[in-house]
Amino acid sequence: MSAPFGKILVANRGEIACRVIRTCREMGIATVAVASEADLAAPHARLADQTVHLGPPPPESSYLRQDLIVAAALATGAEAVHPGYGFLAENAAFARACAEAGLVFIGPPPEVIASMGEKTAARRLMEAAGVPVVPGATLPPPGPGGSLDAAVVRAAADAVGYPLLVKAAFGGGGKGMRLVEAGQDSVAAAEAAVREATGAFGDGTVYLERCLLRPRHVEFQIFADRHGRVVHLGERECSIQRRHQKIVEETPCPALDDGLRRRMGEAAVAAARAAGYVGAGTVEFLLTPGGEFFFLEMNTRLQVEHPVTEWVTGLDLVRAQILVAAGEPLPWSDDGLVPRGHALECRLYAEDPAHGFLPSLGRLLRYREPAGPGVRVDAGVAEGDEITRHYDPMIAKLSVHAEDRAAAIARLRAALRDYVVLGIATNAAYLDAVLAHPAFAAGETHTGFLQQHLSGEAATGDAADETAALVAAALNEAVRGTVADTARRDASAAPAAPAIGRFRLKGLE
Amino acid sequence: MHLEFRTPQGRREVTVRESGGVWRVSLDGRELDVAAVSVRDGVAGFALDGVQRRAHVAVRGAERHVAVDGRVLVLRLADEDRDGQAEEAADTGPHLRAQLPGKVVKLLVAAGDVVTAGQPLVILEAMKMETEVAAPRGGRVARVHVAAGRILAMGDPLLDLDPDQESVEGE
Numbered sequence: 001m002s003a004p005f006g007k008i009l010v011a012n013r014g015e016i017a018c019r020v021i022r023t024c025r026e027m028g029i030a031t032v033a034v035a036s037e038a039d040l041a042a043p044h045a046r047l048a049d050q051t052v053h054l055g056p057p058p059p060e061s062s063y064l065r066q067d068l069i070v071a072a073a074l075a076t077g078a079e080a081v082h083p084g085y086g087f088l089a090e091n092a093a094f095a096r097a098c099a100e101a102g103l104v105f106i107g108p109p110p111e112v113i114a115s116m117g118e119k120t121a122a123r124r125l126m127e128a129a130g131v132p133v134v135p136g137a138t139l140p141p142p143g144p145g146g147s148l149d150a151a152v153v154r155a156a157a158d159a160v161g162y163p164l165l166v167k168a169a170f171g172g173g174g175k176g177m178r179l180v181e182a183g184q185d186s187v188a189a190a191e192a193a194v195r196e197a198t199g200a201f202g203d204g205t206v207y208l209e210r211c212l213l214r215p216r217h218v219e220f221q222i223f224a225d226r227h228g229r230v231v232h233l234g235e236r237e238c239s240i241q242r243r244h245q246k247i248v249e250e251t252p253c254p255a256l257d258d259g260l261r262r263r264m265g266e267a268a269v270a271a272a273r274a275a276g277y278v279g280a281g282t283v284e285f286l287l288t289p290g291g292e293f294f295f296l297e298m299n300t301r302l303q304v305e306h307p308v309t310e311w312v313t314g315l316d317l318v319r320a321q322i323l324v325a326a327g328e329p330l331p332w333s334d335d336g337l338v339p340r341g342h343a344l345e346c347r348l349y350a351e352d353p354a355h356g357f358l359p360s361l362g363r364l365l366r367y368r369e370p371a372g373p374g375v376r377v378d379a380g381v382a383e384g385d386e387i388t389r390h391y392d393p394m395i396a397k398l399s400v401h402a403e404d405r406a407a408a409i410a411r412l413r414a415a416l417r418d419y420v421v422l423g424i425a426t427n428a429a430y431l432d433a434v435l436a437h438p439a440f441a442a443g444e445t446h447t448g449f450l451q452q453h454l455s456g457e458a459a460t461g462d463a464a465d466e467t468a469a470l471v472a473a474a475l476n477e478a479v480r481g482t483v484a485d486t487a488r489r490d491a492s493a494a495p496a497a498p499a500i501g502r503f504r505l506k507g508l509e
Numbered sequence: 510m511h512l513e514f515r516t517p518q519g520r521r522e523v524t525v526r527e528s529g530g531v532w533r534v535s536l537d538g539r540e541l542d543v544a545a546v547s548v549r550d551g552v553a554g555f556a557l558d559g560v561q562r563r564a565h566v567a568v569r570g571a572e573r574h575v576a577v578d579g580r581v582l583v584l585r586l587a588d589e590d591r592d593g594q595a596e597e598a599a600d601t602g603p604h605l606r607a608q609l610p611g612k613v614v615k616l617l618v619a620a621g622d623v624v625t626a627g628q629p630l631v632i633l634e635a636m637k638m639e640t641e642v643a644a645p646r647g648g649r650v651a652r653v654h655v656a657a658g659r660i661l662a663m664g665d666p667l668l669d670l671d672p673d674q675e676s677v678e679g680e
Contacts, residue, residue, distance in 0.1 A: 388610075389634075478525040478548075
C-alpha cells in the first residue's frame with residue numbers, strides 16, 4: 001500500500017516529535033520538523049528530513065506561531081500536520097487554519113476540539129449522552145471586574161456538596177483549580193479562581209465539581225475513523241500525580257474487572273460518538289473506591305502515556321492516526337484487540353526532588369538509555385544537549401512490558417537503575433521510591449497517593465552509595481591523569497608532523 | 510595520587526595507587542577492598558568488597574558527577590574547587606543567589622523590609638512553572654539586585670539579607 005501522505009509536518013518538539021517522525025519514516029512519509037532557535041540541533045530536528053527554523057526559543061515566538069507553522073507546511077509541500085500533544089494540539093483555531101490552508105490536520109475536526117475544550121459544554125454533552133459525570137454545577141460567567149453573585153455561588157456549592165473543586169471552564173490538565181472544604185469558603189475561593197482563570201486562560205468562567213475521595217484516574221483510549229467506527233483500546237490508570245501532573249501510568253488498571261471495564265469502555269465509546277469524534281482521543285474518568293465512575297474530561301489528542309496502550313495491544317497509534325486522517329478505516333479488526341500482559345510507564349523530569357522539585361537546568365554531560373527485552377524509551381534529548389528554561393521539564397518516558405504487574409514493576413525499577421543522566425538533577429530516585437512502595441505494589445493507587453505516602457523526607461528516595469561514588473571518581477581521576485600525562489609525553493616526543501596541505505584528486509585541480 | 514573531595518556530608522580523602530595492574534584505594538586513611546578495575550571513557554568498573562560495580566563519571570569544572578546504581582552524587586574535587594572554597598568562606602555571607610536560571614516574575618519584598626525564615630521573597634519563572642524563593646533565615650533586606658522581568662543565570666545574586674536585628678543586638 002502506498003504512503004497515505006507524501007509529506008507530514010510535525011508541529012512539536014522533543015520526544016513526541018521524534019515519536020511521530022519515527023512512524024512517518026516507517027510508513028515512507030517524508031517529514032518536516034519545526035525548531036526554535038534553541039532546538040536547531042535537537043534530536044527531533046536531526047531526525048526529520050527537513051527542518052524549518054521558527055524563531056526565538058519562547059513558545060509564543062516559535063511553537064505557538066500558527067502562521068509560521070502553516071507557512072512552513074505550505075512552503076515545504078507538506079500535505080498534513082501532526083500537532084503532537086501540548087502546544088497547538090488542542091487549539092481549534094489552529095486546526096481550522098490548517099484546513100483553510102488545504103492542509104490535513106491529524107486530529108479531530110475543529111468543532112470537536114472546541115466543544116471538548118470548554119469543560120462545562122463537554123460535561124453537558126456527556127450528560128445528554130447518558131455518560132455519568134462528576135456531580136457539579138456551572139456558574140454564570142463573572143460580571144465586570146470578575147464579580148460573582150455570592151448567593152448564587154453559595155447555593156450552587158451547597159447543592160454540589162463538599163469537598164468540591166472550583167475549576168476553570170477553559171482550563172484542563174489539572175491547571176487552575178481550587179479546593180473548597182466548607183460552605184463559608186466557597187465564595188472567596190470562587191472569586192480567586194475567577195482571577196486565576198482570567199490570567200491563565202483569558203476567560204474567568206469557572207464551574208464547580210464535587211471532589212471525590214481517593215478516586216483513581218482511569219482513562220480510556222478511543223479511536224474513531226471517518227467510516228463511523230468507534231472503538232476503545234482499553235484503559236490506563238494514571239493516579240500517581242504530583243500537583244495534577246501524571247508521573248506514573250499503567251495498564252491494565254488493577255481495580256477493573258471485566259464487567260467494569262466493559263461498562264466504562266462502552267461509556268467512553270458513547271462519549272466519543274456524542275462528541276462526533278474522529279481520530280485518537282482519550283476519555284478520562286474518576287473511579288471511586290466503591291466502583292462508581294464519572295466522566296472528568298475528554299482529551300482531543302494523543303496522550304503522553306500512549307506507549308502503555310501500544311505495549312499491551314501491539315499497535316502503533318501514530319500510524320493509526322495518520323491512516324484515519326487520510327480517510328482510511330481503522331487498521332484493525334475487533335477480535336485483534338485483546339490486550340496482553342502489563343505495561344508500566346514513568347516520566348523522567350529535569351527537576352530536583354531534594355530541593356522542592358525545582359527545575360534543574362544545564363547541559364547533559366552523560367546520557368545513556370536503558371535497554372533490554374520489554375524496555376522502551378521515548379526521549380527527545382541527547383548527550384550534550386542543554387536543558388533550558390523554555391520548555392516542559394519532561395525529558396523522557398521510560399516504559400516496560402511484562403507478563404504481569406509484579407514483573408513489570410521489577411522490570412521498570414531495573415531499567416531506571418540503568419538509566420544514566422548526569423549534569424542535571426532528575427526525579428529518578430523519587431520515581432523509584434514510588435515503585436518500591438508497598439502500597440504501590442499492592443495496587444492501592446489513587447490521586448492522593450503521593451501526598452499520602454511520599455511527602456517530606458521520603459520524597460527523595462534512597463541516597464547514592466557514597467563510598468562507591470568516591471572510588472569511581474578517584475579511579476577516573478587517576479586514569480585521566482595518566483591519559484593526560486601520556487598525551488603530553490607523546491606530543492613532546494613525536495617529530496613535527498608534516499602539515500596536511502590541499503587534498504588533490506589525481507588529474508584534477 | 511592523593512585526592513580530596515567535597516561531598517554533601519563534608520570532606521573525604523581518597524588515595525589511589527596502581528602498580529602492575531593492581532590498584533590500591535584508601536578512603537579517609539582506611540584501605541578499601543577494591544579489585545578488577547577497568548576505567549574507560551568515563552565509566553569505572555570495579556569490585557568493591559567483592560561486589561561488581563559500574564559507575565559513570567562526568568566532569569564539569571571541579572565537579573565530578575557520578576551515577577551508580579541509578580543514583581547520582583555530585584562531588585567536588587578540592588584542588589580545582591576555587592568557587593567552592595570561596596563559597597565556604599562566604600557561607601555566612603549575605604547574598605541570596607538564584608538556584609536556577611530563570612526570569613524574575615515578581616518581587617515580594619523591598620529594601621528595608623524585615624523578613625522571617627521561610628517568607629517568600631521572589632517569584633521566579635522557569636520551564637513554564639513558577640517557583641517561590643523563600644528566605645533561608647530571618648533578617649532585613651539590605652539590597653535588592655533584581656527587578657521584575659530580569660533574566661537570571663544560576664548563581665546570580667537576588668538580594669542581600671542582613672542578619673536578624675535581635676541577633677545583632679544580642680552580640
